[in-house]
Amino acid sequence: MNQKMHKHMMSGISPIIPLLVVASIFMFLFLKLDSLNIQNSLLNEMINVLNQATQWMYILVLPVFAGFIAYSIANKPGIVPGLVGGGLAVYATGMIGALVAGFIAGYLTKYILVLFKNIPNTLKGLSTMVIIPLLSTLLVAFFMLLFNMSFSQIFRDIEQILIQLDLIYAILFGLIFGIMMAIDMGGPINKIAFFIGIVSISQGRSTMIMASIMASGMVPPLSIALLTLINKRKFKYEQNQLAKKNWMMGLSFMTEGAIPFSAENPKKVMPAIIIGSALAGAFIPLFGTTLSAPHGGILVLFLMTNWWGFLISLAAGTMITVILLLILLPNVQEEVVENK
Structure with a gap:
């Protein structure tokens, strides 16, 4: 495209x-x-x-x-x-x-x-x-x-x-859409997955696909925000400050918040983000979670069936990404400057 x-x-x-x-x-x-x-x-x-x-x-x-x-x-x-x-x-x-x-x-x-x-x-x-x-x-x-x-x-x-996906196919689709949501974070591939999610709910349906897409799209910014909270030395001081915005961006389903951080070290950040997003998308069908809204993130939790499954999937994908980033990313060379 x-x-x-x-x-x-x-x-x-x-x-x-x-x-x-x-x-x-x-x-x-x-x-x-x-x-x-x-x-x-x-x-x-x-x-x-x-x-x-x-x-x-x-x-x-x-x-x-x-x-x-x-x-x-x-x-x-x-x-x-x-x-x-x-x-x-x-x-x-x-x-x-x-x-x-x-x-x-x-x-x-x-x-x-x-x-x-x-x-x-x-x-x-x-x-x-x-x-x-x-x-x-x-x-x-x-x-x-x-x-x-x-x-x-x-x-x-x-x-x-x-x-009307069988469980195995729903998990597979969730995995694929999770990869698509994370691979370019707001780019054409991300938008194709998002469009497919909209297709699935366009006539008033509530689907696992839309829930998978939203969960996987929230993982990248949330994982970056959590990482900087756990270990500030993985990014420079300016990036740690910028990462604070990712809490709101992640919770409101704005995947683009992770772009500046993946651009800094794409070979190590991108695999971790993609794996976490893919797993979050794949976990959704295991709980039978569905969603009828295309946007809103945590604000549309009340529109989900089995909303607790969404939170578990989101938390699991985010934690997996954070663990991988802690392992893969070296500490930055400069000293971290603390706010006075």
Whole structure:
């Protein structure tokens, strides 16, 4: 995946993360309130609205995802065909179809804009507001019709595989996604794993894959923070100060916090981080832990099934990484300067 495609995909992922987090919290609240069997018409109506809002948010995920990808590529003219293409993927090819729709809508609209570049000024307003959106949306709609007919069953099967894994395969997937989350910490490989996690929960599901991805993504920054607490001589004074931020970054699922430390000594830091993250991801299925939110770290613990398994897996992966770093990393040569 080249940098431009990665940028466009992330432009689609960024706005759906809060949408999915809010939807999963709304679903949690609805299920809890609905189980109380409240005998009050006003409260029941509010609970019903909560349910409807939840369903709408999950429906909006794919159009918003595709729409923002198309917007990233073709600016405002790409929004309408992107939204329509993503909407047509909702009940057919799912998240993968919306990804394809976003890129097709964006690049197709960009090409149409080039074709209409030299039209007379008197027609530019009409072309921008009517002709270009109409033409691009029609072409994207027909493309998605053919795409959905050809690949609907294949992508549905892929989604089912992701959410109905046998234990052995779940452990294997957790191991692989753990490696992917740690290997470039926020780079393209990390984002591919993260995207697959989003695919698994995009229709309101709670999956072991998403829980594995979040646990393994939290290990690198947390392990660095803990290491500097146990032995400050493994890094320079400035890095020890910087590592304090990794507590919050790790707890909030921001893997990038470990990058400055891995860059300092990648041959020794990276293997330790990858092993710890992989094991954290692999441990999750052993406890049957699942998650329905794509972000939030420790703040979405209440949305997990068997949340205690998440904490055990996270702690185990972090401790393994810290032990390996204590063994592999030499003490820095300079004296550690203590705060006065």
